[in-house]
Amino acid sequence: EAGVAQSPRYKIIEKRQSVAFWCNPISGHATLYWYQQILGQGPKLLIQFQNNGVVDDSQLPKDRFSAERLKGVDSTLKIQPAKLEDSAVYLCASSLDLGQGVAEAFFGQGTRLTVV
Amino acid sequence: LAKTTQPISMDSYEGQEVNITCSHNNIATNDYITWYQQFPSQGPRFIIQGYKTKVTNEVASLFIPADRKSSTLSLPRVSLSDTAVYYCLVVRNNDMRFGAGTRLTVKP
Numbered sequence: 001e002a003g004v005a006q007s008p009r010y011k012i013i014e015k016r017q018s019v020a021f022w023c024n025p026i027s028g029h030a031t032l033y034w035y036q037q038i039l040g041q042g043p044k045l046l047i048q049f050q051n052n053g054v055v056d057d058s059q060l061p062k063d064r065f066s067a068e069r070l071k072g073v074d075s076t077l078k079i080q081p082a083k084l085e086d087s088a089v090y091l092c093a094s095s096l097d098l099g100q101g102v103a104e105a106f107f108g109q110g111t112r113l114t115v116v
Numbered sequence: 117l118a119k120t121t122q123p124i125s126m127d128s129y130e131g132q133e134v135n136i137t138c139s140h141n142n143i144a145t146n147d148y149i150t151w152y153q154q155f156p157s158q159g160p161r162f163i164i165q166g167y168k169t170k171v172t173n174e175v176a177s178l179f180i181p182a183d184r185k186s187s188t189l190s191l192p193r194v195s196l197s198d199t200a201v202y203y204c205l206v207v208r209n210n211d212m213r214f215g216a217g218t219r220l221t222v223k224p
Contacts (some may be wrong), residue, residue, distance in 0.1 A: 002208065031210050033212065035214075042203060042214035042216050044214070048211065050210075059189050093160075093212075095210055102148040102150060102207045102209075102210060103210060104162040104165070105160075105162065105212060106162075107160050110159055113123050
């Protein structure tokens with residue numbers, strides 16, 4: 001079974017530029033997450049989708065970050081304009097929708113963003 | 117969601133059993149306890165999940181007392197490759213939020 005695919009793996013941009021990350025979840029997984037992981041910290045949830053609807057985006061800095069999941073499959077996360085403090089690894093994860101209970105989440109390898 | 121508290125770091129030696137305890141005093145009825153492992157430059161990986169009592173799989177055991185206000189991840193006979201960060205999460209309806217985790221270092 002193919003895992004969660006993310007691209008690019010690495011990205012270096014200058015501050016005030018824009019950047020986009022792409023995620024292809026495991027087939028059939030209704031739930032998709034985007035996390036930001038700053039070096040030395042745990043992953044911070046940015047947004048959670050259920051199919052193509054947003055479940056939680058309370059920690060997404062909406063003045064500069066946006067995310068979409070068209071057709072309930074692939075997702076993109078965009079930062080515009082980037083700041084130095086956005087340097088981090090951006091992780092995408094997906095899981096089944098069990099209706100009740102909690103499903104195991106599968107993570108991609110992440111995109112390492114460096115803002116200079 | 118209930119906040120979790122776990123040790124920042126732990127050291128162990130190869131072959132020993134490691135127990136990492138997590139406290140989650142405000143856990144709710146519908147919450148599950150889930151543990152993830154993360155190696156450098158990789159995304160977290162699911163280890164084990166439970167609701168109450170004891171759960172065991174091929175890599176770990178999870179002990180949850182009756183009041184569910186804490187849980188203990190047990191790793192039997194660790195090896196150098198178990199050096200990683202271990203996260204305890206309280207999860208409700210697939211809402212997953214990570215804390216700082218416990219950095220486990222296994223020494224030869």
